Amino acid sequence: MVGLSLGETHFIQGGIAQDLRCDGRKRLTYRPISVETGVIPQTNGSARVRMGATDVIASVKAELGKPSLLQPDKGKVSIYVDCSSTAEPAFEGRGGDELAAELSNALQRCLLGGKSGAGAGIDLSSLIVVEGKICWDLYIDGLVVSSDGNLLDALGAAIKAALSNTGIPRVQVAAGTSNDEHPEVDVSDEEFLQFDTSRVPVIVTLTKVGRHYIVDATSEEESQMSSAVSISVNRQGHICGITKRGGVGLDPSIILDMISVAKHVSEQLINKLDSEIASAEAEEES
Amino acid sequence: MAGKGGATPATYSPSPTTNRKKKPPIFKEDWVRPDGRGFHQCRPAFFRTGAVNAASGSAYAEFGNTKVIVSVFGPRESKKAMMYSDIGRLNCNVSFTTFATPIRGQGSDHKEYCAMLHKALEGAIILETFPKTTVDVFALVLESSGSDLPVVISCASLALADAGIMMYDIVASVSVSCFNKNLVIDPILEEEIGQDGSLMITCMPSRYEITQLTVTGEWSTTKINEGMQLCLDACAKLAKIMRSCLKEVASDSQE
Numbered sequence: 001m002v003g004l005s006l007g008e009t010h011f012i013q014g015g016i017a018q019d020l021r022c023d024g025r026k027r028l029t030y031r032p033i034s035v036e037t038g039v040i041p042q043t044n045g046s047a048r049v050r051m052g053a054t055d056v057i058a059s060v061k062a063e064l065g066k067p068s069l070l071q072p073d074k075g076k077v078s079i080y081v082d083c084s085s086t087a088e089p090a091f092e093g094r095g096g097d098e099l100a101a102e103l104s105n106a107l108q109r110c111l112l113g114g115k116s117g118a119g120a121g122i123d124l125s126s127l128i129v130v131e132g133k134i135c136w137d138l139y140i141d142g143l144v145v146s147s148d149g150n151l152l153d154a155l156g157a158a159i160k161a162a163l164s165n166t167g168i169p170r171v172q173v174a175a176g177t178s179n180d181e182h183p184e185v186d187v188s189d190e191e192f193l194q195f196d197t198s199r200v201p202v203i204v205t206l207t208k209v210g211r212h213y214i215v216d217a218t219s220e221e222e223s224q225m226s227s228a229v230s231i232s233v234n235r236q237g238h239i240c241g242i243t244k245r246g247g248v249g250l251d252p253s254i255i256l257d258m259i260s261v262a263k264h265v266s267e268q269l270i271n272k273l274d275s276e277i278a279s280a281e282a283e284e285e286s
Numbered sequence: 287m288a289g290k291g292g293a294t295p296a297t298y299s300p301s302p303t304t305n306r307k308k309k310p311p312i313f314k315e316d317w318v319r320p321d322g323r324g325f326h327q328c329r330p331a332f333f334r335t336g337a338v339n340a341a342s343g344s345a346y347a348e349f350g351n352t353k354v355i356v357s358v359f360g361p362r363e364s365k366k367a368m369m370y371s372d373i374g375r376l377n378c379n380v381s382f383t384t385f386a387t388p389i390r391g392q393g394s395d396h397k398e399y400c401a402m403l404h405k406a407l408e409g410a411i412i413l414e415t416f417p418k419t420t421v422d423v424f425a426l427v428l429e430s431s432g433s434d435l436p437v438v439i440s441c442a443s444l445a446l447a448d449a450g451i452m453m454y455d456i457v458a459s460v461s462v463s464c465f466n467k468n469l470v471i472d473p474i475l476e477e478e479i480g481q482d483g484s485l486m487i488t489c490m491p492s493r494y495e496i497t498q499l500t501v502t503g504e505w506s507t508t509k510i511n512e513g514m515q516l517c518l519d520a521c522a523k524l525a526k527i528m529r530s531c532l533k534e535v536a537s538d539s540q541e
Contacts, residue, residue, distance in 0.1 A: 070479060098401065105398040109502045114464070114482040119504025227409075229499070239510055242485075242501035247408035249495025252514055259507060 004220060012224055016209050022220070023052075028265055030216045033157065035276040037165040038284040045166025047280075049158040051216065053148035058140065058158035060166045064185065065137040067128065074117050075127020075135040079107045080142070081155065087147040096144075099151075102245075103142070106152055110203055110232035110241030111159065119240060121200035122163065126193075129171050134185060136168060149218040152230050152243075156203035157269075161277045163200055165284075167192035201234040201241070202269050204262040208250070213258060215265055229255060231262035235270055239263075320476050321350070328460065328472040328520055333441070333531040335448040343449025347441035350474060351431035356441045358449040361419035373413040375420040378404040380438055386430040388475075399435055402498065406439045406459065406488040409497035412452040421451060432474035436461045439488050439498070444528055448535075455490035456528050457497065458521040462486075462513045464503060469513055471520060485510065487517035491525040494518075 004012070012022060019026050031052030040046040045060040068076060081104040083096030090096070113119035127136040140162070142155045170193055172186040207217040207228040214221060217228070227246030234240050239259065244250070323329070329350035338344035341357035348354075364375060380399040384391045403425065411421070423445070425438045436459035443457035463473040464483035473481065483503020489496045501510065 101398060102401050105401070109500065114484065114503030119483055234504070237507075239501060239505045239507065240503070242499055242510075244496070244499040245405065247405060247497065249409045249490055249493065249497045250499075251494065252489075252496055252518060255496060255499060256511065256514075259510065263507070 004223060009224060012220060013210050016212055016214055027212060027214045033272060033276060035161050035280045037161055037280045044168060045162045047158050047161030047165055049154050049161060051150060051154045053146055054150055054154045055146035056154045056158045057143045057145060058162040060162050061139045062168050063137045064134055067132060067135040071117060072132035073128055074124035077112055077122065077138040079104050079140045083144045087144045103152060103155060106230060106243040107155060109243060110201060122195055129185065130173060149222045150205060150216045153203050153205050153216065157273055160197060160200045160202065163195050164197045164277050166195055199234055201232040202266050202273060203230055203232045204266050204269060205230040206258045206262060229258050231259055233263050233266035237263055321474060325468060326471050326516060331524060331527050333444055333528055335444060335531065335535050343445045345441045345444040345448055347437050349433065349437045351429055352434055352437050353428040354425060354437045354441045355428060356423065356425045356445040358423050358445045360421040361416035364418060364420045372417055374416040376404055376408050376411060377420055378423045380425045382427045382430060386427050402435060403439055403442060406457060406498040407442060410453050410455060410457045410490055412454065415452045432478045433461050433472050436486060440524060447532055455492045456525050457488055458491055458524040458528065459488040460517045460520040460524060462517055469516060471516055485513040487514060489518060489521050491522045
């Protein structure tokens with residue numbers, strides 16, 4: 001991205017102060033969001049989300065594995081993000097690694113809940129096949145195809161849509177196996193289980209520019225930010241994760257105000273996203 | 287020792303019955319923490335600066351059984367591959383010794399700690415005072431016993447002060463764990479493993495600004511309020527301890 005001149009900088013900041021951004025939006029308005037599901041047939045679930053010029057793809061793959069020792073009654077979920085150099089020349093080689101790691105850690109923090117498994121967007125107990133021996137491992141991969149700011153919100157939305165699209169094969173465990181042997185399993189080719197994604201949160205990023213904060217910042221607006229707070233809110237209105245970016249410090253009262261603004265914005269975003277996902281699924285079936 | 291004794295049976299007998307028995311005691315109302323602290327009581331904090339001779343600044347910190355050593359080098363010339371920068375650069379690295387965790391070599395996958403340490407510190411350092419140069423911060427966790435990252439951040443800010451890097455304020459960091467509806471401050475490793483959610487705050491106490499905030503798990507707004515206030519109060523007390531450590535060194539050198 002080319003650097004901005006001083007005049008452009010003042011124009012952007014002045015516009016935000018006047019509640020009129022470069023593309024005509026208000027401070028708390030999202031760019032148009034479009035969702036497609038089932039874009040990659042080989043995966044168990046996939047989705048593509050476009051937020052303005054930001055374009056991301058999320059896919060879910062399920063494999064049978066062994067549960068962790070600490071939580072033998074729960075399946076495992078991992079989240080990875082790849083910043084493709086098709087999105088931006090700066091991502092060439094290892095240039096995108098730092099951003100990708102930051103995004104994947106933020107997503108894990110927002111979606112996977114605490115270490116005891118409480119508060120996770122997915123019920124991890126539903127991923128167990130044989131307790132202590134066999135469980136489903138979910139691998140969620142996010143790919144950044146085009147980058148124009150607000151990657152975290154777009155990835156969060158794409159993962160939510162991909163999980164809605166996910167079908168996991170039903171597994172039959174062979175009877176008569178003794179306890180200490182490794183059980184034999186039969187994976188069905190026709191029966192699939194689907195997730196209840198009503199508890200998967202959405203991520204709202206509030207970017208502070210000057211003395212105001214905006215939602216869904218573009219690349220240019222992000223270059224003017226002093227700091228940004230990404231807040232993950234679920235349908236029940238609970239906070240599922242918070243991540244702060246940018247180095248400048250924030251007053252605690254501002255953060256609390258950001259949290260209440262994010263809850264308000266997330267209601268509209270969740271409804272919009274759910275209707276987009278529902279229509280995308282319907283379109284895919286037809 | 288009590289902590290390790292408690293952890294060993296879980297490692298060697300992973301039967302479901304044993305694991306289920308572990309969890310219920312946490313939710314009882316009359317539950318006492320494994321090391322006898324109250325819910326809102328931090329572990330004893332020990333700081334020492336000047337732990338590494340070769341470094342421009344260094345610090346050693348202990349929070350209970352969590353032991354961290356941090357070295358600061360620079361400001362020094364940036365590598366030529368880096369582009370010109372009007373302000374200074376901050377480079378952070380956090381690593382664990384192989385013997386830091388109860389199971390050998392397990393602590394090496396904390397890659398996100400480097401980025402979080404960087405973001406916590408860059409808001410506090412006056413980067414404009416050393417343009418075109420780089421400051422390196424290297425942190426080593428000697429023993430990991432819960433709440434590692436807050437200890438690393440606090441120790442790193444002390445090391446930067448020891449190196450004479452100009453900062454707006456000292457940086458203090460504390461974390462809180464959530465168990466159902468109870469908040470437990472400065473959790474140890476045993477508590478961290480079973481927590482429902484966690485909240486970590488890094489702040490500059492004199493300026494009353496938060497430079498890093500991380501929340502995991504499901505929280506209500508009132509609970510976040512409560513957790514933030516708990517952390518900010520603890521950070522203010524921690525900052526006093528850190529300042530007295532710096533003053534101690536200054537008065538010693540005058541003698």
